[in-house]
Amino acid sequence: MLLSQLIGERYREKPGDATMASHIFMLRGGYIRQVASGIYTLLPPAKRITAKIEAIIRQEMDAIGGQEVLFPVVMPAELWRESGRYDSIGSELLRMRDRTGHDMLLGMTHEEASVHLARSEATSYTRFPFMIYQIQTKFRDEPRSRGGLIRVREFTMKDAYSFHTSQEDLARYYEICHKAYERIFARVGLPGIVSVKSDTGMMGGKVAHEFMLLSDSGEDSLVICPHCGFSANVEASPVRAAHEERPSRPVRKLETPHCKTIDDLCALLGTTPDRTVKACVFAVEGRRKPVVVFIRGDFEVNEAKLRQRVGADVFPLADSASCPDICFGFIGPVGFSADADVWFDATLEGEKDMVCGANEADLHLSGVDMTPEGLGANWPAGFFDLAKARAGDVCPVCGKPADLRRGIEMGNIFQLGTKYSASMGYTYTDADGKPQTPIMGCYGIGVGRLMAGICEEHHDDYGPVWPISVAPWQIHLCAIGGAKDPAVAEAARQLYGELSARHEVIFDDRNVTAGVAFADADLLGVPVRVIVGRGLGRDGTVEVATRDKSYRENVPLDGVPAAVEAQIARLTAEIG
RNA sequence: CGGGGUGUGGCUCAGUUUGGUAGAGUGCUUGGUUCGGGACCAAGAGGCCGCGGGUUCGAGUCCCGCCACUCCGACCA
Numbered sequence: 001m002l003l004s005q006l007i008g009e010r011y012r013e014k015p016g017d018a019t020m021a022s023h024i025f026m027l028r029g030g031y032i033r034q035v036a037s038g039i040y041t042l043l044p045p046a047k048r049i050t051a052k053i054e055a056i057i058r059q060e061m062d063a064i065g066g067q068e069v070l071f072p073v074v075m076p077a078e079l080w081r082e083s084g085r086y087d088s089i090g091s092e093l094l095r096m097r098d099r100t101g102h103d104m105l106l107g108m109t110h111e112e113a114s115v116h117l118a119r120s121e122a123t124s125y126t127r128f129p130f131m132i133y134q135i136q137t138k139f140r141d142e143p144r145s146r147g148g149l150i151r152v153r154e155f156t157m158k159d160a161y162s163f164h165t166s167q168e169d170l171a172r173y174y175e176i177c178h179k180a181y182e183r184i185f186a187r188v189g190l191p192g193i194v195s196v197k198s199d200t201g202m203m204g205g206k207v208a209h210e211f212m213l214l215s216d217s218g219e220d221s222l223v224i225c226p227h228c229g230f231s232a233n234v235e236a237s238p239v240r241a242a243h244e245e246r247p248s249r250p251v252r253k254l255e256t257p258h259c260k261t262i263d264d265l266c267a268l269l270g271t272t273p274d275r276t277v278k279a280c281v282f283a284v285e286g287r288r289k290p291v292v293v294f295i296r297g298d299f300e301v302n303e304a305k306l307r308q309r310v311g312a313d314v315f316p317l318a319d320s321a322s323c324p325d326i327c328f329g330f331i332g333p334v335g336f337s338a339d340a341d342v343w344f345d346a347t348l349e350g351e352k353d354m355v356c357g358a359n360e361a362d363l364h365l366s367g368v369d370m371t372p373e374g375l376g377a378n379w380p381a382g383f384f385d386l387a388k389a390r391a392g393d394v395c396p397v398c399g400k401p402a403d404l405r406r407g408i409e410m411g412n413i414f415q416l417g418t419k420y421s422a423s424m425g426y427t428y429t430d431a432d433g434k435p436q437t438p439i440m441g442c443y444g445i446g447v448g449r450l451m452a453g454i455c456e457e458h459h460d461d462y463g464p465v466w467p468i469s470v471a472p473w474q475i476h477l478c479a480i481g482g483a484k485d486p487a488v489a490e491a492a493r494q495l496y497g498e499l500s501a502r503h504e505v506i507f508d509d510r511n512v513t514a515g516v517a518f519a520d521a522d523l524l525g526v527p528v529r530v531i532v533g534r535g536l537g538r539d540g541t542v543e544v545a546t547r548d549k550s551y552r553e554n555v556p557l558d559g560v561p562a563a564v565e566a567q568i569a570r571l572t573a574e575i576g
Numbered sequence: 577c578g579g580g581g582u583g584u585g586g587c588u589c590a591g592u593u594u595g596g597u598a599g600a601g602u603g604c605u606u607g608g609u610u611c612g613g614g615a616c617c618a619a620g621a622g623g624c625c626g627c628g629g630g631u632u633c634g635a636g637u638c639c640c641g642c643c644a645c646u647c648c649g650a651c652c653a
């Protein structure tokens with residue numbers, strides 16, 4: 001490819017709106033252009049990178065028995081009504097009508113399509129297990145896109161669906177897929193991606209993992225234990241509070257006028273938030289009764305956990321407008337008798353000598369124990385994990401301090417179970433001739449986001465440093481001063497022919513100064529650079545270097561192909 | 577959906593307070609001098625100042641409405 005012909009300008013200045021490195025460089029380098037919020041055109045360099053990523057994904061999916069298909073982008077609402085998702089999903093699902101007035105939608109994921117296919121093509125147990133996958137455009141009408149390709153509305157995704165005759169077989173295949181994902185991420189140059197336990201959300205199912213690129217600019221918070229290897233999304237991470245054993249003390253009623261917050265209370269009584277019991281009140285979608293969660297004062301309620309526990313959406317309530325029998329600001333577990341569903345968070349279990357609301361205005365109790373004696377009639381059937389993980393919490397598995405890190409989700413895997421196969425009436429005939437419902441798993445990777453993630457991980461001050469496995473070209477050939485020196489132009493042209501025979505070469509054939517040529521080369525991030533210029537006239541040499549600065553050498557003209565070959569081999573071997 | 581911000585040549589931005597012929601840098605075109613880390617000189621092309629109303633002799637600038645983009649939060653299959 002001639003750089004003089006490459007479509008896509010490169011900019012010297014940082015685009016105004018971009019803050020993430022990948023966003024800045026992919027705009028400056030002519031990789032992407034925005035068309036609308038969260039909707040982008042990919043230019044040739046980006047298209048070449050995603051094609052490389054897709055090829056790696058295909059190889060690994062094929063290697064674990066995947067069969068590539070292509071589902072439609074536009075689907076009839078009818079199909080999604082079968083699973084119930086046409087009505088249960090909000091405005092992220094883009095709905096429309098066709099010319100005959102039928103409700104249609106843009107696919108944001110393809111569980112329905114995969115079941116639609118499988119239920120008519122795989123009706124005998126002899127077909128199982130199997131996995132089908134596709135690499136295709138998805139549209140999710142995100143309320144807020146950001147960060148260039150990190151979070152968009154239209155994107156390319158590899159999504160795979162596996163079908164099994166038993167939970168054990170799904171679990172077995174899930175592990176196989178987990179390993180395939182690790183290989184994919186290592187091969188595209190991100191061996192540091194970690195898998196974390198994740199919330200299954202509205203997808204249904206029990207077990208799920210997300211593959212996270214650790215990055216300060218990530219949108220997700222992760223609990224990662226450096227001691228035992230435990231890792232989980234904070235949304236899904238159990239919380240274990242550091243607990244101090246202390247003696248019981250007598251219960252006392254305290255005057256606490258106007259102390260409606262934990263901070264007020266601690267200031268007045270000279271105690272700390274972890275010695276208090278906080279009550280959080282939530283309205284529940286579709287229910288009259290509110291939910292009250294008792295939790296240790298230094299923790300917050302994780303609404304995702306509560307939502308899952310309650311089985312419906314929840315909204316925090318701040319005053320007694322809709323529940324007059326609750327004494328806001330002074331709610332406590334002792335003698336609490338309002339009409340509400342009450343939950344106790346696990347952070348309270350076993351705590352003694354706590355301060356809590358007395359359920360009367362301007363009064364609190366101290367010396368309350370979270371024991372059957374201390375709580376009396378309100379002693380709960382159980383303590384549940386409803387707290388939001390914080391930095392500095394102890395690991396829920398080994399009890400040592402865990403880290404809280406930020407991450408960018410690059411892929412996810414779910415054990416779906418029968419949510420879609422059952423709701424959509426998919427059965428196969430087992431060996432006894434009886435109908436059975438298949439058990440499903442699904443597995444996704446965002447291709448564009450992965451490209452952006454690679455850029456986040458591999459760049460310097462001047463541009464991306466693409467791993468050779470995904471680089472848009474392997475070799476960047478520059479002719480410096482070629483317009484003036486015919487020997488340089490001729491040598492570069494000849495090298496272009498030779499190197500192109502075996503590799504992808506981008507040839508900067510323009511008549512520009514060295515500074516411009518090098519700046520553009522940095523933005524294109526091609527791993528091996530060949531510079532024909534002053535060295536040729538001086539001592540007949542050409543510079544061969546790598547973008548990552550691990551190698552630079554002046555080699556004789558006829559030695560260039562071998563030197564290039566050696567560097568490509570070395571960089572390729574490093575990826576593994 | 578709540579709260580902020582910004583819309584002016586391809587890109588980055590002045591100009592808006594106090595209304596009076598549309599600006600700079602960069603990029604682009606042409607000619608010349610340069611030529612290993614974003615060179616220099618000269619001459620050019622390129623703008624419905626986001627859109628629609630209004631006020632005014634006159635609006636990029638003031639008023640009203642709308643739209644788009646963006647940041648923080650909520651949401652995220």
